[in-house]
Amino acid sequence: EEKELLRTRDLPARTLDDVPIRLAGNIEFAEEVPSLLAHGGEAVGLYRTEFLFMARGDLPSEEEHYQNYRRILEGLAPRPVTIRTFDLGGDKLPAGMRIAAENPALGLRAIRYCLRQPEMFKAQLRALLRASVHGNLKIMFPMISGVAELRAARRALEEAREELREQRVPMKDVPVGIMIELPSAAMIADRLARECDFFSIGTNDLIQYTIGIDRQNKDVAYLYKPLHLAVLRTLRTICDAARSANVPVSMCGEMAGEPVNALVLLGLGVTELSMNGPSIPVVKRIIRAAKASDGRVLLDRILGMTFADDIEREVREEMARRF
Ligand code: PEP
Numbered sequence: 001e002e003k004e005l006l007r008t009r010d011l012p013a014r015t016l017d018d019v020p021i022r023l024a025g026n027i028e029f030a031e032e033v034p035s036l037l038a039h040g041g042e043a044v045g046l047y048r049t050e051f052l053f054m055a056r057g058d059l060p061s062e063e064e065h066y067q068n069y070r071r072i073l074e075g076l077a078p079r080p081v082t083i084r085t086f087d088l089g090g091d092k093l094p095a096g097m098r099i100a101a102e103n104p105a106l107g108l109r110a111i112r113y114c115l116r117q118p119e120m121f122k123a124q125l126r127a128l129l130r131a132s133v134h135g136n137l138k139i140m141f142p143m144i145s146g147v148a149e150l151r152a153a154r155r156a157l158e159e160a161r162e163e164l165r166e167q168r169v170p171m172k173d174v175p176v177g178i179m180i181e182l183p184s185a186a187m188i189a190d191r192l193a194r195e196c197d198f199f200s201i202g203t204n205d206l207i208q209y210t211i212g213i214d215r216q217n218k219d220v221a222y223l224y225k226p227l228h229l230a231v232l233r234t235l236r237t238i239c240d241a242a243r244s245a246n247v248p249v250s251m252c253g254e255m256a257g258e259p260v261n262a263l264v265l266l267g268l269g270v271t272e273l274s275m276n277g278p279s280i281p282v283v284k285r286i287i288r289a290a291k292a293s294d295g296r297v298l299l300d301r302i303l304g305m306t307f308a309d310d311i312e313r314e315v316r317e318e319m320a321r322r323f
């Protein structure tokens with residue numbers, strides 16, 4: 001295992017038919033960067049900034065955020081780092097914080113919460129823009145439900161930029177992307193693609209909202225199926241829209257790091273997979289032995305099937321045959 005890790009760490013994640021896939025890491029703390037690099041991570045695909053709150057239970061200052069972002073950007077440079085703005089609420093609440101809601105997953109969370117707390121949000125955006133000069137930063141907004149919300153978030157970013165410009169603080173241009181994790185965003189991915197620089201598919205929430213199952217509720221966990229036909233169709237809609245608009249698509253939900261899904265994801269045309277560091281070597285081995293064209297054939301075949309159980313079996317058997 002250790003040996004394989006060292007052997008594959010510096011090899012490119014490129015399919016036999018020459019499709020490059022960027023293998024990136026999901027992190028929650030700056031301390032995870034060395035391990036990510038040791039596993040061959042080529043980028044941070046998702047930094048969950050809300051964990052800085054959750055670890056301490058109160059509001060960190062703009063300066064603390066800046067120091068954290070800077071540390072991660074410098075640790076990865078010149079590789080890209082996608083930092084997601086606060087995804088607070090729902091399943092992610094700091095100890096001392098309360099957001100009253102009957103259905104927290106459907107309530108005031110993530111970008112909705114940030115747009116309601118403009119000063120808090122602006123402090124994070126300023127910290128991000130200040131940190132931008134220390135590496136290759138991309139900013140990503142969570143839980144975008146429509147174009148109006150994306151524009152509001154971008155407006156907040158522009159305001160932060162304006163403030164810093166007046167203070168003559170150095171900044172870089174930063175690509176702005178969004179999480180696609182709501183069915184509404186998936187259905188209008190073509191419109192959203194015109195107004196941002198990249199997509200990242202959050203399958204953890206996308207599956208929750210598509211099938212209507214609480215991702216934390218064990219009683220309905222048996223319905224949580226990444227290869228449900230509705231999920232597959234949704235993923236295809238997103239990826240087709242992105243391809244037409246020339247917008248790169250990452251996937252950063254758990255689905256991205258499950259080796260059994262690798263061929264299906266190649267078939268969809270995902271260009272980056274972001275996962276926990278330790279999953280990278282195995283996924284890389286499969287990608288290097290796979291053809292994206294075979295992924296497209298498999299995808300077409302399973303899109304013609306009906307039952308998630310049959311689709312899962314088909315994918316499992318195909319993967320066992322090939323890898
Ligand atoms: C997701 O929803 O798939 C995702 C990556 O974000 P989180 O798990 O932090 O909600």
Ligand code: MG
Pocket residue numbers: 181202204205
């Ligand atoms: Mg999510």
